[in-house]
Amino acid sequence: MDLIDDPQPGMNAPEFSVSEISGAVKRMIEGEFGHVRIRGEVGRVSRPRSGHVYLDLKDDRAVISGVMWKGVAARQVTQPEEGMEVVATGRLTTFPGQSKYQIVIEEIAPAGMGALMAMLEKRKAALAAEGLFAEERKRPLPFLPEVIGVVTSPSGAVIRDILHRLRDRFPRKVLIWPVAVQGERCAPEVANAIAGFNALTPGGAIPRPDVVIVARGGGSVEDLWGFNEEAVVRAAAASDIPLISAVGHETDTTLIDYASDRRAPTPSAAAEIAVPVRRDLLAWTAEQEARLTSALTQGITRRGQRLVDLSRALPRAETLLDTPRQKLDRAGDRLPAALRALVHRGEARLSQASGGFRPSLLTHRTRRMGDELRSWSVRLGPALERGRTAKQRDLDKIAPRLDPARIEQARKNGARELEALSRRLARVGAAQIDGWRDRLDGLERMRQSLGYTETLKRGYAVVRGDGDVVTTRAAAQAADALEIEFADGRLAVGEGSATPAPKPKKPKDTPPEQGSLF
Incomplete structure (x- = not known):
């Protein structure tokens, strides 16, 4: 299409539409600048949800916009960050929608080692400011893990060195998660491996590691750059499983070393840190067993000697009952005499009580009570008769005023009541007299038992x-x-003092007193 149209009458310059002139500029720029390499400082960086990356490349006098499509951005080893000096390779084009030109970046890399290290230091400072490298976040390693997870390349010498050191020191179960240890696939695969080990269920079909080793051999800064990526550092810091970083040689340092719980200078050293030496443990166990046996033997010996020393101060078992036996024998010997003394004291008290007792007083009291009984029995008959006569007179007084039939009935009722009352009174009187008679008989028996005459019958005088x-x-x-x-x-007995009675002799046929049972 020819953009130069014939000018209208009266006009010296041709007319173009906006689209026409934009297309002409686009073709000219793309034709003149096919592939270019631009060196500059990364300015504004934008990463929308589409996955594309938009950025500015600038120097001290100009700015050019750049864009990396999603697929190209995913392949880059080094992701652009603001302030980084880079060399971008791509083609120039225009964006008619905003009337600007831009570079479609196909490859981007740091401009030099200084820029790469400056970017590393900047990333390290930012992550440290978030607390990902803080010492209080680090977890202690288990003393003897059952399962060890290793994140490394399955075909390198690193995994062989780790397995060899584990076999020499203390054989353990090892789970290997194969990853790329350099290149564009390194960072995402290492981060996914760390997260994958943490996602395993304890006690599941695949055992969950007790400690994880992230290992790689030595290399250049570019080769180890994947372990400086933010995704790897955040995955190491977020790991619930204690993590040992063993990336590169002793002089190589990556950001994962700061986020891990323990840094090992080499992969072989990581295996040595993960497990103790089995022979050393066996020797230490044998030493502790010997010390424990010696301590127990000495303790038992000391306690046995102490027991022997204490037993010397105790009396013999057969002598413990000597004193109780002697006391029992003495009590047995004193028992018959004590019983006889008790009987004599009782007899003496009874004699004293009976000596002051006067039978004449009891006889007088008994005679008086008998007289009272006879007096009451003599007075009882006339009293009953007087009561019957008085009631009859009362009946005679009221008889003229009463109905003869009712009087007769009342007389019969009164006679029956008087008869019943007489019988009750006779029974009560007889019972009272019987009670007094029983009481008198009891007093008489008591008088006879307490009187000294009964004691005389038992041989006393x-x-x-x-x-x-x-x-x-x-x-x-x-x-x-x-x-x-x-x-x-x-x-x-005749006059004069009485001679003391001779002491009675013990009959010959009296059996000897019973001896002690002990």
Whole structure:
């Protein structure tokens, strides 16, 4: 299409539409600048939800817009960040919708090592400001893990070194999550592996690791750059499983080293950190067993010696009952004499009580109560008769005023009531007299039992001197004459002091007293 039209009459310049002139500019720019490489500082960076990346490349005098389509952005090893100096390779084109030109970036890389390290330091500072590298976030490693997860390449020498060191030190179960350890696929695969190990269910079909090792051999900064990516650092910081980073050699440092719970200088050192030495554990266990056995033996020996020392201070078992046996024998020997003394004291108290008892008083009281009974029985008959006569007179007084039939009925009723009352009174009187008679009989029996005459029948005697009862030897010696009363009569003793009676001899046929049972 020819953009130069014939000018209208009276006009010297041709006329173009907006679309026409925009298309002409687009063709000219794309024709003149096919592929270009532009070096500049990344300015504004925008990442919409579509996945495309929009950015500005600038220097101290100009700015050019750039765009990376979604597929190209995903393939980039280094993602552009604001302030980074980069070299962008692509083609120039225009965007008619905003009347501007831009570069469609096909590849972008840091402008040099200095720029790469500056970007690394900037990212490190930003992540540290979020607290992802804080020491309080780091978790202690298990002393002896059952399962160890390893995130590394399955075909490199790293995994062989780790397995060899684990086999030499302490064989454990190992789960390998294969990943790319460099290139554009490194960062997402490592982040997914760390998250995948944490997503395993404890006790499931696939055991969940107790510790995770992220390992890679040495290389250049560009080779190890995937472990500096933000996604890898955040995945390591968010891991619930303790994580050991073993990326590169001892002098190589990546951002995952700061986010991990423990950094190992080499992959082999990571295996040494993960598990102890089995032989050392066995030696330590044997040493502790020997110490425990020695401590137990010494403790038992000391306690046995202490028991022997204490047993020497205790009396012998056969001597513990000697004193109780002796006390029992003494009590058994004293028991018969105590029983005899108790009987004698009882007899003495009974004799004293019976000595002051006067039978004449009890006889007088019994005779008086009998007289009262006879008096009441004599007075009872006339009283009943007087009561019957008085009631009859009362009936005679009111008889003229009453109906004869009712009077007769009342007389019969009164007679019956009087008869019943007489019978009741006779029964009550007879019962009262019987009760008094029983009481008198009981008092008589008590008088006889408490009287000294019953005691005389049991072999005792009453000694009187000058008419009074003699209870002591001194009184008997002082009396002019003594009289002894037995159960069948009294016997007068001549004048003078009584000689003491000889001590009765023990009959020969009396059996010996029972000895001690002990």
